[in-house]
Amino acid sequence: MEWRDEGIILGLRKHGETSVIAEVMTHAHGRHMGIVRGGRSKRLQPVLQPGNSVDLVWRARLDEHLGQYQVELLNGRAGRLMESAIGVHGVQAMAALLRLLPERDSHARLHDAFAIILDSLDTPARAGALYVRFELAILEDLGFGLDLSACAATGVRSGLIYVSPKTGRAVSADAGAPRADRLLPLPGFLTDRSMACSDAGMLGQALRLTGYFLGRHVFEPRGVEPPISRESFCTAALKAMRQAEPVLSPIQEPIA
Incomplete structure (x- = not known):
């Protein structure tokens, strides 16, 4: 062979x-x-x-x-990755996520996205948003993808600002208002590809969103703790966002 x-x-x-x-x-x-x-x-x-x-x-x-x-x-690129906390923890965190996949199962888009994100980790202000999209893709390939395309209650495709923690589906502002305290915030850049992840608050919401569903569907059922590298990367990425320019252009989309 x-x-x-x-x-x-x-x-x-x-x-x-x-x-x-x-x-x-x-x-x-x-x-x-x-x-x-x-x-x-x-x-x-x-x-x-x-x-x-x-x-x-x-x-x-x-x-x-x-x-x-x-x-x-x-x-x-390894030498360059070792020059920053985002690079060191980013490659470790994504490697840990890829180990959740069955060995020898083809996931070509995740390989390609992994390469694109690794080459972008020297742009700290965008690294966190790219990583969030990678976690969404991991969830999808594991069979637990989120549906952020339309409101679960009304079917509308605008004003989506929440996610149901039970179904993983988006919820609009109007439909979610009566139970907003039980829903997860949905950052706008995850539904509008023309929008940048422009501040640490938005990135924090996105990381909590993917972290919740990874915990619920992947880590907890397997009886394992989330990788420490993920927490370390999140800390480094949020710090970088706070130091970044207040207005950022839209990021390159690594996952089709």
Whole structure:
């Protein structure tokens, strides 16, 4: 068995004296493991850093085997990511989310979004909003996507300012007014792609929204705690937003 793909390094663990097992988010083959012979060498250590994009050739006798990787560097962004708290915690938080997906299931759009967001983490004022969209995409691919397109009660597509914590569906201002204290705020930039996430308050609402549904549908049923890297990233992103310009242009949409 053999295939070639590109992927982003998520993590490593030692294997024997000189090798490593690399965990990679590939474009066509999902989250996939493989042994890299000599992966602890001076030549390969800088290549096999979390966040780097690599060209991969995977070989094994049978498809179900762990197999071996041959790797070549495509984008060595890891050094740049290590220069800021947003970069360090961002790559760790997204890697933790990708580990929620079944191994070897293809999620090409998440791979592509991961790459785009990693390349945008040096723009701190936009990093948080991009990350929120990534969490929404993770929820969708796990089967728990939110429906933010229309009001759950009336069907209107405007004035959507709440989300029902029970159904994950948007609710309009008028329909939600009588029970506003039981609904989750819906930041406007999540429904209007022309709107920027312009302040820390808006970003905080968005992070609480996705965090609530990740906890309810993913972490709690599996009996696990949310990754510490997520909390650390949220803290760093909110701090960056408070230091950013008061008015931002709309962000690039990484997930179609």
